[in-house]
């Protein structure tokens with residue numbers, strides 16, 4: 001199945017469980033793979049027939065600016081549900097990394113997979 005990708009998208013948001021984290025904005029780095037059949041868009045060379053990675057990236061930025069969750073789990077889960085609903089994404093995997101949260105690690109975070117691939121057609125358009 002085809003995928004539309006967003007890799008290493010950097011956002012700033014209020015995120016964290018500790019008091020000191022509630023008063024600052026921290027960077028999250030995100031990767032998304034979103035399933036869709038790209039053949040209709042390619043055949044017509046038409047953005048309206050695929051997932052617009054620029055529009056989705058902009059929506060993620062707005063979500064991050066407005067959110068203030070404690071856990072990266074909550075950030076990922078709420079954002080995935082919102083993106084699936086607003087953009088009609090049948091299946092996605094999202095990785096949310098919080099660089100610097102554990103100094104000994106390059107990054108820590110979560111990866112979630114939501115939705116079903118069964119609704120994405122493999123048949124030629």
Ligand SMILES: Nc1nc2c(c(=O)[nH]1)N=C([C@H](O)[C@@H](O)CO)CN2
Nearest residue numbers: 015016017018070071072073101102
């Ligand atoms: N599974 C998680 N573990 C931790 C989280 C989290 O969001 N998910 N958050 C923290 C703190 O906010 C940490 O990032 C501060 O350095 C600790 N563990």
